[in-house]
Amino acid sequence: MLKVFGFVRRNQRLTHDEYRAGHVGYHNSFGRRLNGIRGYLLNVRANAPIQASLGAAYEHITRNEPEAFDAQWDGWGQLLFDSLDAYLAARSPARDRAGPGGLTDDPGVAGVGGDFDHLYSGSPFQFHVREHVGVAVRRPERKLFKLAQFVKRREGLNEDLFWAYLTGRYAQHAATVPGLRGLIVNLRTPLDVMQGFFAADSEGFTEAGVRRRETFYAGWDAIVEYWLDDAPAFAEHRLRGPAADTLAALDAELFDATFYREVDETVAVMPNRAPAPAFYHR
Secondary structure (H helix, E strand, O other): EEEEEEEEOEEEOOOHHHHHHHHHHHHHHHOOOOOOOOOOEEEEEOOOOHHHHHOOOOHOOOEOOOOOOOHOOEEEEEEOOHHHEEEEEEOOOOOEEEOEEEEEEEOOOOHHHOOHHHOOOOOOEEEEEEEEEHHHOOOOOOOEEEEHHHHHHOOOHHHHHHHHHHHHHHHHHHOOOOOOEEEEEEEEEOOOOOOOOEEOOOOOHHHHHHHHHHHHHHHEEEEEEEEOOOOOOHHHHHHHOOOOOHHHHHHHHHHHEEEEEEEEEEEEEEOOOOOOOOOOOO
C-alpha cells in the first residue's frame, strides 16, 4: 500500500473557511474519483487555536515549534493507492461517466477539478509516508477530536531506531489515553511522488517552490495522528495520566521538536488496506 500526504496553503484571496468549503466540496468531489484510489482523507486546520483546545497541557508538551508554522499550510490530504504506478496513473481520465453508449471516459478527473490556481497558493507539498497503524481507526457517527502531533527526530538518533521507538514504546504509551479511537504514525520518506503526478512547469518544481517546501519540512519528520472522543481527556492524559512521565521522558529522548494541531477530518474515500477486489471499486 502506498500512502501519500499533500499539504496545501490556501489562496490568499480566500478566507480559511472559504478555502475549507472549496476543498471539502468541489475539489474533493473530483479527488475521490481518481483512478484506483483506495483511501482519501482531508484534514483542515481547525479554527480553534491549539492552546485553547489543550489548555495547560499545551505548554507542557510543546517544544521548539517552528516560527509562523500556520502561515505555511491550511490543510493536507491523505491518498492511499496499491502502488506507486497506480498513484502516478490516477490522474488519467476515469471511465465512469454514463453516456448513451454506456460508460465513457471523463477527462475532468485528470484535472482534479482544475481549481489548483484558485484554491491554493503554490503547489501542494506532496510526499510519501511510511505508515504504522498503532490503533485501527473506529469512527462513530459524530465528530471526533482529531489531533496531529508533528515531531522532529533528535539530531544524532539513527532513523531506524527513531522509527522503532516511535512505533514501539512511544505509540504504546500514547495509545493508553482514555477515549482513543485511533492512532497512526506517519514518517516522511525521500521517495519522490511529485514528478509524474504534477505538471513539469508546476510551481513546486521552481527554485522558490523547492525552497518553500524544504523550509516546511525542516521543522518536523513525522506526524502522529490521534482520533479521540474529546480534548480534555488527552490533556489530562499528558499532564497527570499514568503514562505522563514516561511520555515526557520519551519526548526529550526522541524529539528535537514536538508540537500539535487540531484538524477537522473529512472522509472522501474510506481507507481500505485490504487486497483490492477484481472488479470496479471506489
